[in-house]
Amino acid sequence: MVARGSKKAGSSSGGIAKRRSAARTDRDGDLVMDSAAKRGGIGKSRGSAGKGSERGGKSARVDSASFQREVLRHVASNDRSMRNSAPTNRGQLEELKITGWTNSKASNTNDRGVGSLIDWLEKKAKAKSGPSKKPVKIKKSRVEGDDTLIISVPSENVPVILRMNGFAFAGANIEIKRVSGEAEGSTGSGKESTVQMLKGVLERRYNPTTKLLDLSALGQDQDLKAAQIFDSKSTTSKFFPALMKVLDQQFKTATEKQEAIESVSLAHNDLPNLSAVTTLAQTLPQLRNLDLSHNAFKDTESLSLWRRKFRNLDHLVITNNPLEQAQPDYSKEFLKWYPKLRLLNTIQIRTDEEAAKGTSASVELPFPIRTPIFQDEGQIAETFIRTFFTGFDADRPTLATMYYDSASDFSFAVNTQAPRDPASTASAPQDWDPNAHIRSSRNLKKIQQLPARQTRHFRGPEAVAKIWSQLPPTRHPDLAAQARSWLVECQSQPGVPDPTGQSPVGVDGFLITIHGEFVELDRDSKAETKRRSFDRSFVIGPGGPTGVRVVNDMLTIRAYGGVQAFEPETVEPFITTATATATAAAGAGAGAGSGSGVVDATPPVPALPPGVTLEAAEQMVLEVQKRTGMTVGYAKDCLEQVGWVFESALGAFEAVRANLPPEAFVQQ
């Protein structure tokens, strides 16, 4: 009887039989000595469940078994034993369980007759293996409990040995059975206890109320210390992946896991980088709060493994790491990495709104998203837009005769590959109708022949009304009530055709660009069928019964892309100054909310001409101030004088610049 490790209380009894031939080699030629004995109690029965399940062919079990081998490899204090045992993992060997031999006459030897039994089995099997008389090798053997011998034989030899079931060996009838099919782990305990130990660690360190998994100071953990996890480099590095695997197995679904664990602390672990714990990101990708304080991270680079992980990270704690000193502007980096990161070391670094959007506001682009530019005159463009979309949903034929004449052009293109709503996780099929959408789509990227380009272009109210009738009925959100679903811009456009012919070089019109959404409706039931986004560009000019005619109407229809992109990225605070009017405007601006664009029905400040929103006005004031160096008050006065046409303000400034008093300018 070989002494086993006694460290783990509760390990099953029994020893590991010493090989009868100490110099025997296994299939790989590795020496198979009694190395298992040196491992101590942990893992002494490791082969049985693992191989048994492999033979069983159930993939889930195989995975579990291989994991348990991993765990054991991680925790085994003697690497050599692992290496020596490795070939048994290959599945070519099968284990057989032999009982009933303890009563034989050979059992009074040192090895209780095991050596003789194995010799006898090999000899008998060879004799029974048919005319070839090939030698039958029992590759491995061990004794479990008091009366069970487990042997490993090549699977081709299994039938012949099984046929000896019930044979008499030295006066005792022996029973031979396959090990596979037995409940996993029933024979005992190393891997089981390791998994149990890790489970215990997790349970002890999990707080269901706060949903915090506290993996701080793992080096001080009594259980882990007892298991000598951190005694060698290799077990240390393999411990965390094993722990994560055990964690993963505690949950049936990813959602369940996500809901159970919102926060993880890895504080006080002396981590110089993330290589040892990187699997946390795979196991808990939806983590909201992460504490990495009191470690040894010297810069953000040492955390780069998690750069693209934790897309929903809300709060990161990184205090008491060398990087605070070494890289004082580290917060910038984390802002870039984590689009929804709101708090860094308990300090708010992104507004709730920005974080909720999760946009890449952190990407420092030269053109941050600003409020819409709407340079209307006399509400011409605004009235047109209001009328147009109401009419497009309600009565397309009438709309066509209202705004379209024989020279008005319409066409539409379907962008079937457009990016989808980043806030939506479901990716429902786009369902483009070959007749309604695709047949007349004029995506010039795809429609390359001239005749096809011509036929997908519609001119005049009849042709326009006809193609509109082929497009599915739509319902657009209300421009005023659902302003956030729209992004409407308008700019002056010179050189628009003059239908009267009076101006041979054309007249000024408007270029209107509208981004928004609509739902398509079933033609008969009017039930909503599909939500889509669109971009629509109009050039409108003077003419027609309403005084406004459509010169061009170009529509792009695409998959629903959400409305996050319409929200201004930069919340530009209106600079408060001594100028009473500016302050008043700022107050009113804050009250009016943002993102409403053109559709503020009643401008809160009467001084602004129709169509110029407060946001646009504020932006203009700031821009004039920036470009001219004037104070906000003078910049505002200047804009008022030119009717809030930005470009004119600059011209006006140049004209009066020499006469302006010094107090008109911001003092340097």
Added chain:
Amino acid sequence: MGELGEDVLTRVSTNAAEHFVDAYYNALNGQRHTISSFYVPMTVLPTGRALPAIVYNGQTLSNPTEFQDSYQNQMPYTFFEVQSFNAHVMNPSLAPLTPDATGKVKQKELEENMSILVQVSGYVRLVERGSGPMRGFSDTLVLVPNKAEVGAKGKGKAGEGRSWLAQSQNFRFVV
């Protein structure tokens, strides 16, 4: 004074848009020192408005060089992918043309006397190839011929310049 047939209008406008779109987004991606050459030179109209009229994510600009500088100095890596575009003739007759001795205007002159509305839909990958944040964009442009009449230098004797230049633009991230 001659007029162009529908087929010619479609051919000229769609080909012009195609070439412009190809070259322009390539320039944004990798030829940023050429960006300003895609716009009409900065001019102030009698109305006080300046051209080109660029509105980029809500920011008004009319100096193509300034716009180019922003791309060259501040814009991180971009990869613009045009997924769809469309084009119409906006004004088929920008300026009165003088007929020649036979009383006709050359077709080439007629073809270079229109303005074109272009609408583009696509995505742009930012900061890093393949893995950077992706935004959907929509771009609307009004193209005019590169002629002295629009204040441009013209294409040059060998026709080496661009045929069409952007006079107005409205760009937005839409996804």
